[in-house]
Amino acid sequence: MLDLFAGEAPWQEPxxxxxxxxxxxxxxxxxxxxxxxDEIAAANPFWHRITPGGHVMSVAMTNCxxxxxxxxxHGYRYESADAANGRRWPPMPALFRQLAREAADDAGxxxxxxxACLINRYAPGAKLTLHQDKDERDLRQPIVSVxxxxxxxxxxxxxxxxxxxxxxxxxxxxxxxxxxPSRLRYHGILPLKPDRHPLTGEYRFxxxxxKVR
Ligand code: MD3
Ligand code: FE
Numbered sequence: 001m002l003d004l005f006a007g008e009a010p011w012q013e014p015x016x017x018x019x020x021x022x023x024x025x026x027x028x029x030x031x032x033x034x035x036x037x038d039e040i041a042a043a044n045p046f047w048h049r050i051t052p053g054g055h056v057m058s059v060a061m062t063n064c065x066x067x068x069x070x071x072x073x074h075g076y077r078y079e080s081a082d083a084a085n086g087r088r089w090p091p092m093p094a095l096f097r098q099l100a101r102e103a104a105d106d107a108g109x110x111x112x113x114x115x116a117c118l119i120n121r122y123a124p125g126a127k128l129t130l131h132q133d134k135d136e137r138d139l140r141q142p143i144v145s146v147x148x149x150x151x152x153x154x155x156x157x158x159x160x161x162x163x164x165x166x167x168x169x170x171x172x173x174x175x176x177x178x179x180x181p182s183r184l185r186y187h188g189i190l191p192l193k194p195d196r197h198p199l200t201g202e203y204r205f206x207x208x209x210x211k212v213r
Contacts, residue, residue, distance in 0.1 A: 010173075015168070015182070019156075019182035020106075021168070024173040026099060026175060030148060030172060040119065043087065045084070046119075046121050047061065048061075050073055052074065052075050052076070057071070059127070061120055064089050065116045067089070068089045069210075076135055078135065078136075092117050100112060109142045114211050116211075117210070118208045118210070120207075121205055123203060125194075126191065127192070128188050128189040139183055139184065140183075143177075143179070143209065143210055145176045145206060145207065146209075147170040148199070149201075151170060152189050153168070155188045157185055157186035159184055189206075
């Protein structure tokens, strides 16, 4: 993929009230992030969750940290073990924890201490339909996201499902902090366009750091 910004320094842009995008913030650490993901997935492989509505999710998921996000026919919840194999989630690597803490701090959210990191893997065509993240106890805590590999179109809606959506391309190394009034905005990812990325091949990965409890 042609990267017109390959030699540029990272930069930041305010996105909305409470939301800041740090463009290319971890681009130079991409290989280290991907190696950490590989190690987590070696212990707790990616798998496709079932939604409460009975659909198989196109995004494959695993987690690290004390808690992991999960879904089955009964609903969404955070769990301390992987329902696929009964194992605890691997600990959150220091590289992950430190990045999440620093990015939150730079966006004005002090002392962010995530206890969950959901790792999403998108293959060509995988998507995430419009949803809110509201299963965390303290919604004053932000979510920090890290995008790796192939780019994807992110939809950023409003506080109701019907509100109009902004579109934003999330690219390799982009970090976004979602807090304040943006924390409950609907959002989603359009189907991944098939392509190849030098570090991730046909995939896009997204990490979301959350303080659940
Ligand atoms: C805005 N992940 O895992 S990251 C999710 O790219 C999720 O895999 C997407 O939405 C992905 O729940 C989007 C950006 C993101 C994450 C959490 C948010 C945006 C958010 C929470 C509130 C508002
Ligand atoms: Fe989300």
